[in-house]
Amino acid sequence: MPWGKKIISRMIIIIEVLIFIGWYFDGTDGMKMLHVLHAENSQIAQEIVQLQREMANIEHSIAAYQQDSFSREKIAREELQMARRDEEIFFIE
Numbered sequence: 723m724p725w726g727k728k729i730i731s732r733m734i735i736i737i738e739v740l741i742f743i744g745w746y747f748d749g750t751d752g753m754k755m756l757h758v759l760h761a762e763n764s765q766i767a768q769e770i771v772q773l774q775r776e777m778a779n780i781e782h783s784i785a786a787y788q789q790d791s792f793s794r795e796k797i798a799r800e801e802l803q804m805a806r807r808d809e810e811i812f813f814i815e
Contacts, residue, residue: 747753786793798804805811 745752749755787797803811
């Protein structure tokens with residue numbers, strides 16, 4: 723009988739270890755999920771860098787608009803299609 727109990731207890735321990743290893747790698751918080759979250763984190767970090775560049779460009783455009791009357795007039799003429807009162811505008815189609 724002692725041999726039977728030892729074998730059963732060892733089998734139970736082996737099964738528990740195998741279950742733990744499976745859960746460690748494939749579980750909801752396992753290594754696979756950690757890898758997926760790391761990839762998402764890298765992608766979000768790249769998006770943040772890109773958005774920071776866009777913000778810097780926009781801030782530069784705003785500063786140029788506020789400081790330079792030429793850039794204000796350029797934006798008004800090109801983007802808003804505005805002109806001074808004494809000017810005529812010709813559209814080419």
